[in-house]
Amino acid sequence: MTLRRQDRPASVASGQARAGIVGGMVTVVTHPLVQHKLSVMRDVHTGVKEFRELAGELSLLLAYEAMRDLETVQETVQTPITQAEFPMLSGKKLALVAILRAGLIMTDAIVQLVPAAKVGHIGLYRDPESLLPVAYYNKLPTDIAERRVFLTDPMLATGGSAVAAIERLKEAGATSIKLMCILAAPEGIALIEREHPDVEMVVAAVDSHLNDHGYIVPGLGDAGDRIYGTK
Ligand code: PRP
Ligand code: URA
16 A cells, blocks of 8 residues: 655546545545544543544544545526526435444434435444454445445454445445545555455545554554443
């Protein structure tokens, strides 16, 4: 995985340029607001309430970036003053899909931005010994093949959960998938790039590595437990 800074060639899409560090299919949103909120989330002293609020706020900021390339079309609008042409969203409808549990906090926030989006859920947990994903639930919009899919999970560690979720989405017919994560490990990004090179990723940060238990270092701990207060 190669990440480059903002002064990269003009061939990179302008949306990615504004986001900060880019490389291949990964956009790292380096905006100071995003980085500040993430730093507070990392703090072991940050409690459940604040952690949850920050995860929601960060999700909105990541979505703002991830949805930068939504199509628009000029439509006629009658303002109180005159009639003129203005951009309105067009193109494929959207689906937000959460990897349970932790991804729920992200879709719950993002649906405020795109209230017409349909929402899907893929239940996976990571076996603590093997670190492999175990599937327990799958409910997707029936017309997912016709929608642009934004898949959410705060943590991309080994990448096993995200790869399994993407496989389910593709089996259901999805052809346009963007993965949104708060924090990613290089190992997880490399796995997505290898298994699903068509899937773009939008993340707030890429950390150093995984520890022996598959946790992201320096990381923020177990996202699900910190969101739901289960540990
Ligand atoms: C966490 C996280 C991801 C997964 C990442 O979920 O939310 O889904 O681990 O790990 P991976 O990239 O190595 O697969 P967890 O299994 O803890 O389940 P939870 O969301 O129910 O807490
Ligand atoms: N899942 C988490 O919640 N945190 C990690 O660091 C790795 C996987």
